[in-house]
Amino acid sequence: MINLKINNLDVKAEEGWTILETAKFYGLEIPTLCHNDGLSNYGACRLCLVEIGENENTKLVSSCTYPVEEGLEVHTDTKRVIEARRMMIELMLSIAPNSKVIQDLASKFGVTKVRFKVRNEECILCGLCVRMCKEQMDGKAIGFQNRGFKRKISTPFDIRSEECRLCGACMYICPACQLKCQGPQADTTICNACLTMDPTCLDFYDELQCWMYDAGRCGTCIREKSEKSDSNKQAKNAKY
Amino acid sequence: MNTDIQKVKSFIAKYHNQKKALISILQDIQAEFNYLPQEALKFTSDYLSIPLIDIVSVATFYRSFSLKPRGKHLVTVCLGTACHVRGGPKILEEFERHLNVQAGETTKDNQFTLETVACLGCCAIGPVVVIDGNYYAQTTRRKVSLILKDYTKKEKDNEGHKEN
Numbered sequence A: 001m002i003n004l005k006i007n008n009l010d011v012k013a014e015e016g017w018t019i020l021e022t023a024k025f026y027g028l029e030i031p032t033l034c035h036n037d038g039l040s041n042y043g044a045c046r047l048c049l050v051e052i053g054e055n056e057n058t059k060l061v062s063s064c065t066y067p068v069e070e071g072l073e074v075h076t077d078t079k080r081v082i083e084a085r086r087m088m089i090e091l092m093l094s095i096a097p098n099s100k101v102i103q104d105l106a107s108k109f110g111v112t113k114v115r116f117k118v119r120n121e122e123c124i125l126c127g128l129c130v131r132m133c134k135e136q137m138d139g140k141a142i143g144f145q146n147r148g149f150k151r152k153i154s155t156p157f158d159i160r161s162e163e164c165r166l167c168g169a170c171m172y173i174c175p176a177c178q179l180k181c182q183g184p185q186a187d188t189t190i191c192n193a194c195l196t197m198d199p200t201c202l203d204f205y206d207e208l209q210c211w212m213y214d215a216g217r218c219g220t221c222i223r224e225k226s227e228k229s230d231s232n233k234q235a236k237n238a239k240y
Numbered sequence B: 001m002n003t004d005i006q007k008v009k010s011f012i013a014k015y016h017n018q019k020k021a022l023i024s025i026l027q028d029i030q031a032e033f034n035y036l037p038q039e040a041l042k043f044t045s046d047y048l049s050i051p052l053i054d055i056v057s058v059a060t061f062y063r064s065f066s067l068k069p070r071g072k073h074l075v076t077v078c079l080g081t082a083c084h085v086r087g088g089p090k091i092l093e094e095f096e097r098h099l100n101v102q103a104g105e106t107t108k109d110n111q112f113t114l115e116t117v118a119c120l121g122c123c124a125i126g127p128v129v130v131i132d133g134n135y136y137a138q139t140t141r142r143k144v145s146l147i148l149k150d151y152t153k154k155e156k157d158n159e160g161h162k163e164n
């Protein structure tokens, strides 16, 4: 057992756990994007940043890749962490503004402007598809190519790969190529309608998307208004 | 095509069929064929059981490898910070005009490939141009045609010798 502190709370972790796993075990939420429980850790999106160290001597690390150490001091919600996280969301938004996952993150963490040139690239290089193909589908059909500004995901020689079985897992897991947000301002670089609208589109079910074809009746998608406005987290649940 | 594969096989054997020698193997293939032919990469992938995509990732990561056939002479114009402020872009423009290709392309007669690089580590003599490993210091637009003449002339001389 390893003893460490997360947000001044004494916690114990198993040898080999990451900070993220430990925080999850104790019910502390750290947002993630490129992390998936079934895949290896990659540390690409930097959304899961936490601050480690004491007093002046702190630094930001990605909690999904950082293994726990004896006596480590972790803070998951300092000003520095929140600012860095917002910056990451803003950067990802400028690359793939059509991604609902990233738009939702922007609303959830209060990112209301994008100061960077919008590139509309529809891939944030999170590497989820590559790891999905390799580790779960045994495909090894796609991977990173080039570097720097030209880095991209593709098959060898950009032609249909013999190794791809068209299982679709790469698209299933991709945060950038899922169905576009259907909100009223979805076509703008930053939607933020979730912050002003009620009901919000975060996990929003309408007549057509309700799998019971009867939205609101069974009650699973309904929340009391007072409860909802309490925190952003609960705004995830739509209500009528 | 068969000869290609035999050569590739000998390159791999040179490094005792070891996966970790991938970059050296690719360097040998690049030196032999002047680019990395798809066939060669596929063969290496099968032979060493490295996923093809991993080999392509490595091959596209380094600028010294090329997946497209390169011309006989490789012209590299430095556009690093120091060379940039000393007029590197103008030199590049001049090369583009003379060779009638854009940076990254190869001339139709397969003689020249024009590429750019971000700093060669000899900024003091910038703007730097490298052709086939020969460094040209303090290049100016005027010198471009003279430099190129060297190579086109050599070409003609060689052909002349062959005929004789």
Ligand code: SF4
Pocket: A132, A133, A134, A137, A139, A140, A141, A142, A163, A164, A165, A166, A167, A168, A169, A170, A171
């Ligand atoms: S569809 Fe093809 S590339 Fe995508 S995960 Fe499946 S095998 Fe891999």
Ligand code: SF4
Pocket: A122, A123, A124, A125, A126, A127, A128, A129, A130, A153, A170, A173, A174, A175, A176, A177
């Ligand atoms: S294609 Fe999608 S899953 Fe793959 S790296 Fe890009 S954003 Fe991530």
Ligand code: FES
Pocket: A031, A032, A033, A034, A035, A042, A043, A044, A045, A046, A047, A048, A049, A062, A063, A064, A065
């Ligand atoms: S979830 Fe940790 S870096 Fe993406």
Ligand code: FES
Pocket: B078, B079, B080, B081, B082, B083, B084, B118, B119, B120, B121, B122, B123, B124, B126, B127, B128
């Ligand atoms: S910038 Fe050209 S050699 Fe350094």
